[in-house]
Amino acid sequence: MAVSPESIQILTAGGLGVVGSAVVYRLARLRRLSFRYAVGWLTLCGIGMFAGITAPILEPLARSLKVSPAVVIALGAVVLLVAICIQLSISISGLQEQNRQLTEHIAHLRLEMEEKISELGK
């Protein structure tokens, strides 16, 4: 029985989704990935895993866009990936500022401590 190219694409997406979910789950269990990011990545993997189920639902949309359902799924995954990247960038920017403030506080506290020790020495 010949398998259509669409089926291969959907099966590949589903397979990658299963592997991705397993990796994300393992990282979350090892606490290398916090809950909020694990949820984001699992959602993305979920799109891949259920590609086969969602494909028929996406058929009308895909037809109106003159693309295959697999392309619609891939497009959705790209949008979600971009959203996760933007969210990560926001998080990193916030962490950079927090890191900077912490570094400044340590330096000020260290200087105050040195001055107090110097005063006590006198």
Place this chain on the structure above:
Amino acid sequence: MLITKENTLVIVPALNEQDSVVDVLNELREFGFHVLVVSDGSTDDTATQSRAAGATVLELPINLGVGGALRAGFQHAVSRGYEAIVQVDADGQHPANEIINLITAANESGAHMVVGSRFISHDTTMSVGTSRRLVMRVLAWSASRATHIVITDATSGFRLIRMPLLGEFAQSFAVNYLGDTYEALVSAGRGGYKIQEIPAGLRPRQMGESSASIAQSVRFTLKGIGIAMLHIHFPISSLQDVTKSRI
């Protein structure tokens, strides 16, 4: 308030400058300035040698970049009640005797930021390569456009900053390359703070190389211009808002 030697803190941001910082500090001490060295995550003896030379040392445990070191210095100055700060490089480029000129200019004009320009001076001993000079010209042009003030040297790190601009910079200051010079000018200018340039005879650096290559300079220049054009420079309260909140 009148700026004097006593209410001015000279901030020297330093990253692994053990070979030149002591000479710089000795020169500053001859003129009787209060000096703060901000060791920006140095892994050499910069902090120890600076302390031994009699300077107060703020030691950042990790490297934050010049802007990060300066903001920590600004915070120290504000918390200790200084009216103004003068940024001086640890590589010996900025002669201590020129600091008095910055203070005099700030007192005469009332400027919130006085920049020592390498390009309106007649006695500078510093030579700048053609490509680097071109980059500096582009940045000066961009800063002039953004602030509506004629700027000849937007990347000079030799400058005096006084209250209330100093207080604003202690809260918000860029860490990226050119953030402490070009972007600070743009932020201050757009915030309505008075900026003045005076000639400053700067010397060639005693030790080390410039922190950026030509390719990096071009990249950072484009980034800097983008920041100014898109109005995404670091935010500070305008002079008008600061004045209103004080009333």
